[in-house]
Each structure stands twice: as C-alpha cells, then as structure tokens.
Amino acid sequence: MAPNSTILSPVGGEETVQEQARSSLILNAIGFLCLLSLVSRWWHYYRRTPKVTSVGFLPIPYIGSWVAAIRFMRRPVDVVREGMAKSRNGVFRIASLSDELILVTDKEKVAEYLRAPDSILSMQDGANDQQQIPYTLGYGVAYRTYHNSVVKKQVTPNIPNFSDAMVDEMAASFTEQIGKPKDWTPVALYDVTAMTVARVSNRVFVGEPYCTNVEHLRNATDYAQAVVISAEILRLFPEWAKGVLVKVLPVTTCMRRAMKILGDEVTARLEGKYAGGKKPEDLIQWLIDAAPPVESTPYQIVERVMALNVASIHTTTMTFTAALYTLGADPEKYVDTLREEVHRNLENGKVTHKTIQNCIHMDSFIRESARMNVSGLGAMQRNAKQAFKFSDGTVIPVGAKLMAPTLILSRDPASYENPQEFQGFRFVKKGDDGVPVLEKQAVTTGTDYHLYGHGRHPCPGRFFATEEMKLMFATLLLNYDMKLAPGTAPKELRIGTMALPDTNLKVLFKARSVDA
Numbered sequence: 198m199a200p201n202s203t204i205l206s207p208v209g210g211e212e213t214v215q216e217q218a219r220s221s222l223i224l225n226a227i228g229f230l231c232l233l234s235l236v237s238r239w240w241h242y243y244r245r246t247p248k249v250t251s252v253g254f255l256p257i258p259y260i261g262s263w264v265a266a267i268r269f270m271r272r273p274v275d276v277v278r279e280g281m282a283k284s285r286n287g288v289f290r291i292a293s294l295s296d297e298l299i300l301v302t303d304k305e306k307v308a309e310y311l312r313a314p315d316s317i318l319s320m321q322d323g324a325n326d327q328q329q330i331p332y333t334l335g336y337g338v339a340y341r342t343y344h345n346s347v348v349k350k351q352v353t354p355n356i357p358n359f360s361d362a363m364v365d366e367m368a369a370s371f372t373e374q375i376g377k378p379k380d381w382t383p384v385a386l387y388d389v390t391a392m393t394v395a396r397v398s399n400r401v402f403v404g405e406p407y408c409t410n411v412e413h414l415r416n417a418t419d420y421a422q423a424v425v426i427s428a429e430i431l432r433l434f435p436e437w438a439k440g441v442l443v444k445v446l447p448v449t450t451c452m453r454r455a456m457k458i459l460g461d462e463v464t465a466r467l468e469g470k471y472a473g474g475k476k477p478e479d480l481i482q483w484l485i486d487a488a489p490p491v492e493s494t495p496y497q498i499v500e501r502v503m504a505l506n507v508a509s510i511h512t513t514t515m516t517f518t519a520a521l522y523t524l525g526a527d528p529e530k531y532v533d534t535l536r537e538e539v540h541r542n543l544e545n546g547k548v549t550h551k552t553i554q555n556c557i558h559m560d561s562f563i564r565e566s567a568r569m570n571v572s573g574l575g576a577m578q579r580n581a582k583q584a585f586k587f588s589d590g591t592v593i594p595v596g597a598k599l600m601a602p603t604l605i606l607s608r609d610p611a612s613y614e615n616p617q618e619f620q621g622f623r624f625v626k627k628g629d630d631g632v633p634v635l636e637k638q639a640v641t642t643g644t645d646y647h648l649y650g651h652g653r654h655p656c657p658g659r660f661f662a663t664e665e666m667k668l669m670f671a672t673l674l675l676n677y678d679m680k681l682a683p684g685t686a687p688k689e690l691r692i693g694t695m696a697l698p699d700t701n702l703k704v705l706f707k708a709r710s711v712d713a
C-alpha cells in the first residue's frame with residue numbers, strides 16, 4: 198500500500214493538488230505584481246533623477262540612496278565638498294534622509310535656475326515642501342500668498358512710521374531682560390534677542406497691548422520652532438497621513454493658543470469694530486484689508502499673522518545673535534567705530550530711522566556676519582514642475598529639487614578676497630570724494646550672498662528685518678559693553694542641509710552710561 202493512501206482519498210488528493218496549484222499561482226501573481234511595482238517605482242525614480250554626478254550613492258536601487266543619506270547626515274560638509282570636486286559642471290546629486298537633492302555650486306547656474314519662472318521651477322512648492330506649509334502654517338498660506346504683497350506694500354513702506362515705537366519696545370525689552378549690570382554678567386543672548394524681536398515685530402504686527410503680552414510672544418517664538426520640528430516629522434510620512442498626524446504635533450497646539458489670544462480681536466476687526474473707534478495701522482489690519490473673501494475668517498487671518506511671525510522671529514534672531522557673537526569675540530577691533538558712528542548720527546540724542554540709514558559700518562558688519570555665519574548647505578530650494586535645461590544642456594527632470602549651498606557660494610574666492618576671513622567693514626569702500634560708501638547693503642541679495650534669498654523671490658521682509666537688527670545693534674552699543682567669556686565660542690550644529698545657531702552661549706554684558 199502506498200504510504201499516503203490511508204490519508205488521502207483519490208478525490209481529496211486532486212483537490213489538494215488543485216489548491217496547491219492555485220496558491221502557487223496566487224503567490225506567483227503577487228510576486229510578479231511586487232516586481233512590477235518595484236520596476237515601475239524604479240523607472241519613476243530613474244526618470245526623476247537627473248543624470249548628473251552623484252555623491253555617496255551605492256549602485257543598488259533604494260539601498261544606495263539610504264547609504265548616501267546616512268553619509269550626508271554624518272558628514273554633510275565633506276559630502277558637498279566631494280560633490281564639488283567630482284562634478285565638472287557644478288551640479289551634483291546628494292541624498293538626505295527625506296529627499297534627494299540637486300546642489301548647484303556654479304554661480305552662473307544658480308543665477309540661471311533662480312531666473313526660471315515658477316511654472317517651471319517653483320519657489321512656493323520648494324517652501325511648501327521644506328516647511329510642509331500646507332500642514333504647518335495652513336493651506337491658505339501655502340497656496341494663496343497675498344501676504345507677500347502686504348509685506349512689500351504695507352510693512353516696508355511703513356517702517357519709518359514705526360521705527361520710534363520699535364526703539365521704545367526694544368529698549369524696554371533689553372532693560373527688562375538684561376537690566377543694568379555694573380559688572381560683567383552672563384546673558385542668554387539668543388533668548389533675550391528672540392523675545393525682543395518678537396516684541397518689536399509684534400508692535401507692528403498686532404499692536405498694543407498684544408505686543409507686550411508674554412503669552413503671545415512666547416507662543417509666537419515657540420510656533421517657529423514647532424514648524425521646523427513638525428515639518429521634519431511630517432516629511433517622513435506619506436501625503437495622506439499628514440492631515441491627521443499634524444493634529445497631534447506642536448504646531449496645532451501653538452495655533453490653538455494663538456486663536457485664544459488674538460481670535461476676539463480679529464473677529465471684532467472683521468466686523469469693523471475697532472478699539473478706540475479708529476481703524477488701526479498694523480499687520481492684522483493690512484491683512485484683513487487685502488485678504489480675498491475665502492481667506493477672511495478669524496482663523497485664517499490669525500494663521501497668517503502667525504505665519505509672518507514664523508518668517509520673522511528666529512530668522513532675525515539667528516542673524517542678529519550671530520553678529521553679536523562675532524562682535525563679542527573681538528570687541529576691541531570693532532566696537533569703537535560702530536559706536537562712534539551711532540553717536541555721530543543720533544537725532545536729538547535718540548536712535549532713529551535716519552540714524553541707522555547712516556550707519557554704513559554697522560550695515561557692512563551685519564552683512565559680513567551673515568556671509569560668514571549663515572552657512573547652510575541648501576538655500577533657495579526650487580522644485581521642478583516642468584523639466585528645466587541649463588545652458589550647458591544639463592537637464593533637471595520634473596520632480597527634482599534644486600538648492601544652492603550657501604557655505605560654499607558665500608565663501609567663493611572669485612567673489613570675495615580672503616573669503617575665509619571675517620572683515621567686518623568689507624563692504625565699506627572709499628567713494629570718489631574719499632567719503633566712505635557702502636558697496637553692497639545688507640539687504641542686497643546675490644548668488645554669492647543668500648541671507649535673504651535671491652532672484653525672483655528675495656525675502657520681502659528683508660528691509661524690516663534689517664531695520665530691526667540695526668536699531669537693536671545701535672541700542673545695545675549705546676547702553677552696554679559686551680564680550681564673550683574667555684575660552685567660549687558659539688558651537689556649530691548641522692542637521693541635513695541646515696546650519697543651526699548656538700542658542701545656549703552666554704555673552705557677558707555690562708551697562709554703560711549712555712553719554713559715554
């Protein structure tokens with residue numbers, strides 16, 4: 198007797214064979230579909246990948262990209278330098294944990310890609326992608342960007358009208374936070390600056406009494422950090438999951454708080470009710486007056502006020518703190534000239550808009566500090582909506598992301614003499630009549646100076662931010678001496694393409710007599 202004849206009847210055996218054949222067919226079909234999906238994903242990936250030098254990749258689909266991303270996370274600057282050395286045309290591909298990026302280190306090519314219209318290389322898509330704006334700051338902020346023209350047409354022209362109030366707010370903020378120390382006293386400069394920038398900006402954004410409401414100011418500074426953290430998390434998830442996930446991220450808590458603080462004020466203003474009966478002059482009102490009907494709800498106006506807080510606070514704080522760290526490292530070299538310039542230009546003993554217009558050494562110092570200290574590896578992201586061809590024939594396919602590494606371009610020897618050296622007054626030159634003039638202002642953008650971007654979308658808030666920094670600089674120079682404690686220096690932290698400032702370094706401050 199056959200060994201299995203007692204177990205299987207002839208009919209049962211046939212069924213089993215059929216079942217086995219069916220399962221193997223299903224397994225083969227699943228295997229085939231998986232393979233098809235892999236091939237189609239690879240084909241999609243291949244089509245989206247520019248045929249340019251790549252750095253750190255292994256020639257194995259997917260795994261190769263992960264290896265490159267890990268290398269980049271561990272040694273970002275080395276990877277970029279390797280890319281520059283390998284690439285013949287100043288365009289190369291790297292991978293970060295969330296994306297593959299095309300870095301452009303040739304200045305002519307940076308200018309070329311920044312000239313491309315948004316229908317081909319989109320700035321907004323780049324920003325939406327980098328900061329996950331539709332989720333972190335809101336759909337309207339991402340796709341109905343009327344705030345850009347409000348900043349250009351209302352915030353910038355109104356700067357001179359607000360500068361006196363800005364000086365009052367910053368003087369009060371510094372006095373409250375730093376006091377009038379008679380001896381050298383350590384000050385957490387980043388925090389002090391962030392709260393001051395928040396207060397001064399919000400004097401213009403939301404007016405009194407909100408600009409001194411500590412809960413609002415803390416929320417506004419937290420919001421900016423929450424956006425960065427939330428965006429990093431969201432970028433790791435597929436699009437369909439983001440709308441749900443964002444509800445448990447810190448941005449949602451910040452926005453809820455913002456509604457609690459500003460919601461009633463905005464609601465009243467939308468109904469035409471103004472405290473004191475007079476229509477206020479501030480960002481809330483300029484936004485309400487300019488908002489398209491679909492954006493005219495209290496939530497959306499508050500959302501946009503907070504978005505502009507995000508655009509302003511940490512950017513200005515980082516730039517300004519870096520300048521003061523640099524000054525504190527070598528005060529003897531620069532403070533006398535900077536302070537004398539402020540004194541010479543005071544109006545009736547006060548720092549004014551006109552004072553700082555004439556402070557060209559200070560302007561140069563801020564620009565040079567930004568050149569040296571703003572050292573990220575990926576500025577001015579543009580996402581390809583259509584294929585883009587550089588003049589040398591290099592093709593950037595749809596879906597690719599272009600960026601410019603600031604660290605490299607802002608220290609290009611072709612643009613700057615002794616580019617690695619900090620020269621605070623680098624941009625002050627002798628004019629024809631021997632009088633010093635500014636060769637380039639802190640607000641002037643370029644392919645070799647990325648603080649405020651460049652091309653079609655330079656930062657519209659750069660005049661406001663620079664005014665604020667110069668007013669703060671003048672106020673501090675008049676009221677305090679400052680220096681770094683011996684043996685201390687700001688630490689540099691890099692996460693992917695970002696260079697983060699040292700937010701913990703304490704700087705020594707000592708009060709001085711204003712007339713000194």
Ligand code: HEM
Nearest residue numbers: 345508509512513516577648649650651654656657658662
């Ligand atoms: C030192 C402070 C600031 C820095 C370093 C900074 C930097 C930048 C950069 C790099 C860009 C992107 C440019 C590009 O991709 O080409 C940008 C865009 C922008 N910034 Fe600023 N910014 C600052 C302050 C401000 C302030 C105070 C405001 C508002 C009052 C503001 C509002 C904006 C807006 C609305 C955009 C988007 C522009 C567009 O879509 O065309 N920024 N900023």
